[in-house]
Amino acid sequence: MEVTFKDVSLSYDGTREILHHLNFTIPEGTLVSILGPSGCGKSTTLMMISGLLAPTSGKIFFGDKDVTKQDALARKVGMVFQNYALYPHLTVLENIMFPLKMAKVKKPERKKRALELAKLVHVEDQINKKPGALSGGQQQRVAIARALAKEPSLLLLDEPLSNLDARLRIEMREEIRRIQQETGVTTIFVTHDQDEALHISDHIMVLNNGDMQQFSSAETLYDNPSNLFVAKFIGEPVINTLAIADFQGELDQHVPADILKQAVSVGIRPEALQDHDSGDDTIAAIETTVKEFEKYGREKNAQLDFHGKKLLTTEIENTLEKEQKLTLYLQKSGFYLFDQDGKRIFGGDQDVK
């Protein structure tokens, strides 16, 4: 089901807005992540999609249908919660059958469907156990099966992996991807972990302080961040950020003067600082002093001082000495300028929003 938000805002007490004028469309059959730091409103957005929470203003559409006033049941969504929220007194099979029982599906039919789902999520050998006897990953699978039981219009997942250990998290995110692709159900996934979002989603929506920052593919988010927040939030190690005032003429001639005048912040990805000139891809050169140099395995990191500011690069070819002078070449991809509102005005693909 395609989901559209039209100018949706939410405030709990009528004065303080939690979400501000959200406008987006989630295409049918895709897996979309809502990504943002704690308290940015991502779970709240999911609750509004589910119908557990009503927006203060604006409209929500499923396909062409206005569902703003419908509750979760009428919207036919399936949801998986962070703590799984399985019914502890029911067995795995009974848990999966619960929504079907509520929908008054006949008993043999609901058992058949529940068994199929148990198979889909690989818990068919656990069906007579109570949730308390299962591991976190298995509980997660059961929760997904239960959410899929009534053939939902949407599958919503609220931080589904955050209670799992690191290894299981990677396994489960692949599983979620697989299940989504097998069933084709439009899936919306809330997470604060960019790694999770980047790995499994078709599109990522970045939220901060109740505002949508950017909604695009993982690649676009990284290559063409629409603003400083997205540039800082996506990418590991974190992008180097400097004030334009930290530069002493290094960018003149290389960046159009009118853009340079508006620019306030500079973002340089660690891999966009190279120790060799690569011709056309290089924008400008800067003089730095090496402060730290680390080498582990095939990774080489250097901390550099540039007019008293710290810079990090991962693109060093030669071994460096501390306090050594080093000329670095700024690469076109991974170099951005932002205006006073944080909007990207230079670097990346100009026509991508």
Next chain:
Amino acid sequence: MKVKIAMVLRYVILILGGIIMLMPFLWMLSTSLKTQPETVKIPPIWIPKQLQFSNYIDAFKAAPFAQYFLNSIFVTTVTTVGQLFTSILAAFAFSRLNFYGKNIIFVIFLGTMMVPVEMLIIPNFVTLSKLHLVNTYAALIVPWLASFFTVFTLRQNFQSVPDQLYYAAKIDGASDWHYLWHVLVPISKSTITAVTVLQVIGSWNSFMWPLIVTNSENLRTLPVGLQAFTGDAGTNYAQLMAASTFVILPMVILYLFLQKYIIAGISKTGLKG
């Protein structure tokens, strides 16, 4: 060594406490098997010369105890079931629903827990007599169909259930009613068992209220019936204790079976019964 001594000391104190708690029960059992002169003998004796089991038969025949048993069972069952029903609904409302004045009402109810039961006897009696309910089963049952202690205990328990479970049930298509009875109640089993047992015991043992609101023989409950052994000529202690033994026996059995739930249920809410 030090740890061992502390351990021994702890057990000695616990055993002493246990003996002191059991003393009245043992004395009751002992007295119930004595002859009348033995019950008042000084110094007291613990083991009668000859065990007088006939005291039990005589005690049972001394008053219509079969009727009293039926009355007690009926009143206790209806009171407990009724009280659980109202309390579960109220606890759900206080823990999950939003309505105008919820917190104020809750605080007022909480305040009623500070009023001693004895103080309510006269106003309750007046109310019942105005409703012409004195000396009926209703008088024994209706005033106890709501208990804020039970509401409060259950509410604390319901509130500890994560919101997500409620949302999950809503999304799965369960109504509030269905969620309450098919999800919340089953998972609150231990607390519900605890308050049930407390209520059964309280109701079974209640003396003052049945004594005041009933005067016909066929409405008497067991604790009131025990008065049969106290007359103008004094008290037949042996038979009284024999009757007391069979009166409390069902409660002792109930407690032994369910003590694990009672302890869990009470320690969870941090309240005493």
